[in-house]
Structure formats: structure tokens, C-alpha cells
Amino acid sequence: MALSYRMDCTDPKGPICAFMLEGRNILRPDSGMSGHGYETGRLDLPFTGIATFGRRPFAPDWAAIDADVAVLGAPFDAGTQYRPGARFGPRAVREASTLFSFGHAGAYDHEDDATYLGADVRIVDMGDADIVHTDTVKSHNNIRLGVKAALDSGALPVVIGGDHSVNIPCIEALEGAGDIHILQIDAHLDFVDERHGVTRGHGNPMRRAVEKSYVSGLTQVGIRNVSSTAKEGYEDARARGSDILSVRQARAMGPQSVIERIPAGARLYVTIDIDAFCPSIAPGTGTPSHGGFLYYEVLEMLQAVARRHQIVGIDLVEVAPDYDPSGSTAILAAQLLLNFLGFIFHAKTLA
Ligand SMILES: [Mn+2]
Numbered sequence: 020m021a022l023s024y025r026m027d028c029t030d031p032k033g034p035i036c037a038f039m040l041e042g043r044n045i046l047r048p049d050s051g052m053s054g055h056g057y058e059t060g061r062l063d064l065p066f067t068g069i070a071t072f073g074r075r076p077f078a079p080d081w082a083a084i085d086a087d088v089a090v091l092g093a094p095f096d097a098g099t100q101y102r103p104g105a106r107f108g109p110r111a112v113r114e115a116s117t118l119f120s121f122g123h124a125g126a127y128d129h130e131d132d133a134t135y136l137g138a139d140v141r142i143v144d145m146g147d148a149d150i151v152h153t154d155t156v157k158s159h160n161n162i163r164l165g166v167k168a169a170l171d172s173g174a175l176p177v178v179i180g181g182d183h184s185v186n187i188p189c190i191e192a193l194e195g196a197g198d199i200h201i202l203q204i205d206a207h208l209d210f211v212d213e214r215h216g217v218t219r220g221h222g223n224p225m226r227r228a229v230e231k232s233y234v235s236g237l238t239q240v241g242i243r244n245v246s247s248t249a250k251e252g253y254e255d256a257r258a259r260g261s262d263i264l265s266v267r268q269a270r271a272m273g274p275q276s277v278i279e280r281i282p283a284g285a286r287l288y289v290t291i292d293i294d295a296f297c298p299s300i301a302p303g304t305g306t307p308s309h310g311g312f313l314y315y316e317v318l319e320m321l322q323a324v325a326r327r328h329q330i331v332g333i334d335l336v337e338v339a340p341d342y343d344p345s346g347s348t349a350i351l352a353a354q355l356l357l358n359f360l361g362f363i364f365h366a367k368t369l370a
Contacts, residue, residue: 051336057122065117071144072113072179073136073357074120078143081168086139088360089169090177092147093162096339097155098184098221100247102305104339108349109147109179111303111340116353126361135361142360145169155184155219163188164239166332170196175363177356180336182305183209186224186290190231193288198235199331200285201228202324204317205241205292206308208248208263210256221337222247224290229259237261238281239294240269240320244308266295266310274319278327287328289321289359293352301351303343314351318358325362326369333359 063074071077072090092109099105102160119126125137136142148165161175162178166189169176178189193199203209203225211222218227228234237256243265248256256263262280269277281287298307300314326332338352 026086026142033218044159063120063122065120066134068117070114070117072353073116073142073144075142075144077146079146081145081165084143084145084172084174085141086143086172086174087364088142088177089145089172089174090142090179091145091162091165091169091190092332093165093178093185093336094147094304095150095155095158095162095181095185097153097158098182098219098223099305100220100222102339104341105180105182105305105337107340108181108336108338108352111346111349112179112335112338112352112356113144115349116357118350119353119357125135126357127182130160133365135365136277136357140360140364143174159184159188159219163192166192169334171285175330175360176332177360178332178334178336179352180334180338183221183224183290183292183336184219185336186334187219187227189290190224190228190234190288193332194231194233196233196331197356198233198289200236200238200281200328201225201234201287202287202319202320203239203280203292204295204312205239206243206294206311207246207292207306208239208242208252208256209246209292210248210252210261212255214247222345225256225261226252229256229261235285236282238277239263240277241266241312243267243310269312269320270316274316278315278320278323281324281328283327283330286325286331289324289330289334291317291355292337293335293348294337296351301348303328303340303344303346303348304337304343305339306337306368307342313365314354317355321355321359322358322362325359325366330363333338351363
């Protein structure tokens, strides 16, 4: 058989670039609504092919995104105050996400009796924001432009960090798009104003967020142990209306009750720091903190917010894969993101 790889940018519904093999999208082989194509096409097991997020189409032309979800890598880790390595997060999470790309035309969940992320949910991978070493402002600006491009196209932006400083340009990109509430799932408060002149490190993002006129409030869940935020930071956060819950407090009230504390009707931005999880299941991060969440505690919070709120943006940060030779941390990140996206688009079908 003749192998003819080409870039196809001529889709009549929009110039999304996709890798095609003899007319079939090899990154998303079974994209028809009619179901899987095991008998007629390639098997395309998860370990084959190009590792875009979920093995969905690569969309390098940010001026021509035509999708429901646009995934952007933000491989910046110069904002860290301890172990670096989150610059390798986007690649690791993309690689891990291929595990969930069996080509079943969606993922059937028997507990929910729902098929998530069928071919009707169009996800593209924008690639990475350009990172300029030693230059936080330029790197953050490139991330902001990527998120803005996703928003302008009408797609839901999903950013994979990078350290938590990459949340700063994500929130900046939402300027002019209406008021938002932020749900932060994290071990650390990240509410430092300024220290030694640093205002855009990974300890600063929630402080930068509340300075925005369009950020109406914060819900900060999973906060525990030592942090770069001192007592004054907690007092400042609470004075600005922040709702701060530790893992033990959140666990005692249950995921549904935690989410019901978020103001009803709020448009929600969700920022997930992987160090919110227990290091026993997520050791691949720069500042691990024992006593963290387990998988279903966070998954059930995400399922609840997807049912209750409009989600306007997501970031998942601080996966530093080299501290976890098992790869479980990146798999956790990919599994969370894909399930969260599944819940969001499934909730729209019920609305
Ligand atoms: Mn954080």
C-alpha cells in the first residue's frame, strides 16, 4: 500500500490542520459518529502515532482554530521556588493521554451509563506557547496570546503547565470576557503579593487573580502544610472573600458540599495544581505535600462543577514528570483532564 502522508488544511468546516493517511485522520482515526472502525481501519493502539493530547488533531494555526476545546502546552517552570521540571509537563501529559485513545468513539462509563467525549466533542491540540528562557514576561505573554486565540475562536481553553505561574497569563487572557469565579485545587494558597520584586512566580497566581476586576471570588481547596504564603496572605485572601478549605475539611463535608459553597450561577475557571493530590499517587511534582487528595475526591468535585457551572477555562499545572519514573502522575493528570472534559460536554447535552 502506498503511504501518503500529507497535511490537510482544506476541511470545508475550517482549516484545522490534521495529519492524514490516505484520506483518514491518523491522529483521530475513528472520528465518525457511526462508531469505531476496528474492522476497516488501522487498530491504532495508544502507543502508536504522534502524541498530541488525546491523539486529537494538531492545530498549529492559532488564527484558524475550529473546535470545542483547544489544548495549549505552557512549558514554563522558571517560576518555581524548589524543584524545577514542570517544563516537561505538557509532553508527559500528552504522552500519558494517549492511554485513553483506544478509538472506541467515546469512553463508556458503566457507573454513569454515559459515553463521554464522543466524536461530537471536537478537541484540538494547539501545541505549546513559545518559551523564552529567563524571560518570564515574554513567556507569559506568549501563553496569554495562545489562550486568547482559543477564546476568540469560541473554544474552551485547556492549558497544561508548566508551573503555577502560567495561570497568571491564563487569567489575563480572560479580560473583557465577563466576570469569573476561580476554583483552585492545590496544596498551596499561592497568594504571595511580592517578595524580592517577584510578582509572577508560582507562589503569586491567586494574588494576581484577585486583583482583576473581573475575578469575583476564589474557592481554594486542598490547602495544607507549609507554603510560600505566610499568615498575612491567608488573612488577605479571606478579607477579599476567598473560601479556603483544607483536604481534611473538604473530605469531612464531601465533594458535593464543597462545590455548593461556590456562588450559584458563577462562570467558573478551574485551576488544578497536581500537588493537591497525595504524593503517594502524584510524586511527579516540584513541591509535594503529604496529606493530599485521592483521585475520586477531586473527580467528584469536577463532576459536580461541570453539572452546576459554566466552565470558561481550565489549567492543570506542576506535573514535573522526572520525579516520577512510574509515569503515574502524568497519567493522573491526563485522566483528570479527559474526564473533566467529558463531564463538561455531557452536562451540556442534559441542559
Ligand atoms: Mn499551586
